[in-house]
Amino acid sequence: MTDRLRVARPPVAELHVHLEGTLEPAFIIETAGENGIDLPWRSLEHLEAQYDFTDLQSFLDLLYVNLEVLRDADDFAAVTHRYLARASAAGVRHAEIFFDIQAHTRRGIPAETVIGGIRSALDRGLTDHGMTTKLIMSFWRDLPPGDAMDALAHVLDAGLPIDGIGLDSAEVGYPPSLFVEVYRMARDAGLHVVAHAGEEGPAEYVREALDLLHVERVDHGIRSLEDPDLVERLVRDRVPLTVCPLSNVRLRTVDTMADHPLPRMLELGLLVSVNSDDPAYFGGYLDANFDAVVTQFGLDAGAVEQLARNSVDSAFLDPVGRARLHGEIDAWKRDRSE
Numbered sequence: 609m610t611d612r613l614r615v616a617r618p619p620v621a622e623l624h625v626h627l628e629g630t631l632e633p634a635f636i637i638e639t640a641g642e643n644g645i646d647l648p649w650r651s652l653e654h655l656e657a658q659y660d661f662t663d664l665q666s667f668l669d670l671l672y673v674n675l676e677v678l679r680d681a682d683d684f685a686a687v688t689h690r691y692l693a694r695a696s697a698a699g700v701r702h703a704e705i706f707f708d709i710q711a712h713t714r715r716g717i718p719a720e721t722v723i724g725g726i727r728s729a730l731d732r733g734l735t736d737h738g739m740t741t742k743l744i745m746s747f748w749r750d751l752p753p754g755d756a757m758d759a760l761a762h763v764l765d766a767g768l769p770i771d772g773i774g775l776d777s778a779e780v781g782y783p784p785s786l787f788v789e790v791y792r793m794a795r796d797a798g799l800h801v802v803a804h805a806g807e808e809g810p811a812e813y814v815r816e817a818l819d820l821l822h823v824e825r826v827d828h829g830i831r832s833l834e835d836p837d838l839v840e841r842l843v844r845d846r847v848p849l850t851v852c853p854l855s856n857v858r859l860r861t862v863d864t865m866a867d868h869p870l871p872r873m874l875e876l877g878l879l880v881s882v883n884s885d886d887p888a889y890f891g892g893y894l895d896a897n898f899d900a901v902v903t904q905f906g907l908d909a910g911a912v913e914q915l916a917r918n919s920v921d922s923a924f925l926d927p928v929g930r931a932r933l934h935g936e937i938d939a940w941k942r943d944r945s946e
């Protein structure tokens with residue numbers, strides 16, 4: 609292994625990955641066949657020709673068609689199981705995984721089926737890979753907030769095991785302020801709270817997510833850099849930002865990897881981590897995201913270690929879990945210097 613690859617693969621926590629975004633094209637075609645789902649794609653090649661995105665919405669349009677292949681609890685378990693195996697190979701030791709509840713319930717699939725299937729695979733992930741996980745139920749911000757309220761109320765009433773809530777889908781025009789009640793209900797129930805903000809939307813949405821939703825972490829947040837006062841606050845309060853480099857390039861929120869603000873964010877002292885977002889759509893899992901930024905910016909071992917430690921410090925881990933992961937990074941560092 610070259611030094612660069614050795615540098616690029618520390619043990620990490622992945623904090624921003626959408627389960628539906630881990631459906632690989634071959635899995636989509638195969639599962640559609642098994643479940644008798646009529647997709648608009650004539651073949652695997654036809655599907656693969658759809659992955660040239662112009663913005664967030666063009667990607668969401670494809671994502672929301674393809675996820676319809678997931679039908680029963682075994683499907684949800686299978687996709688989760690595949691992600692955990694692939695993420696483990698990429699060095700992920702702890703994963704906090706989003707799923708889009710309304711994407712499934714609106715098709716008549718009960719929340720019990722979705723969460724039950726995912727959870728069974730997460731339990732197995734601990735046995736198979738020693739990987740700890742959290743499950744974050746995300747709401748589509750371009751649906752009415754009342755819909756999110758109903759979904760959350762049902763999950764809480766039924767005692768379904770989730771660890772937190774998030775907010776995703778089309779951002780511009782759907783500010784965090786719309787979801788104040790939903791987030792209050794979640795916080796009152798003791799759930800963790802995060803939200804996508806500052807991906808395509810303005811820095812003001814990041815402020816709203818902090819001030820009105822009281823999020824513990826911001827997903828993406830790259831447009832925060834347009835507001836120096838906000839940056840100062842994010843640094844001072846050590847607000848985690850889960851950055852997704854390949855996603856930002858593929859969805860054209862940055863022009864090229866060379867223009868990605870990750871090095872600037874590190875220099876500013878922001879608590880940034882590297883994540884894969886929708887790895888089956890954007891050209892790779894966490895290892896590919898690390899490799900892309902290491903190669904593009906020539907990050908040294910110190911910067912890579914910082915990113916790994918940031919991911920651990922940004923995770924919803926208890927003190928024992930956090931210490932365990934920092935210990936794994938210590939061991940990785942020792943190995944490298946031998």
Ligand SMILES: Nc1ncnc2[nH]cnc12
Pocket residue numbers: 626629664776777778804807855885886
């Ligand atoms: N990057 C992203 N932004 C908003 N919603 C998403 N859903 C899946 N990936 C997303």
Ligand SMILES: [Zn+2]
Pocket residue numbers: 624626776804827885
């Ligand atoms: Zn995302």
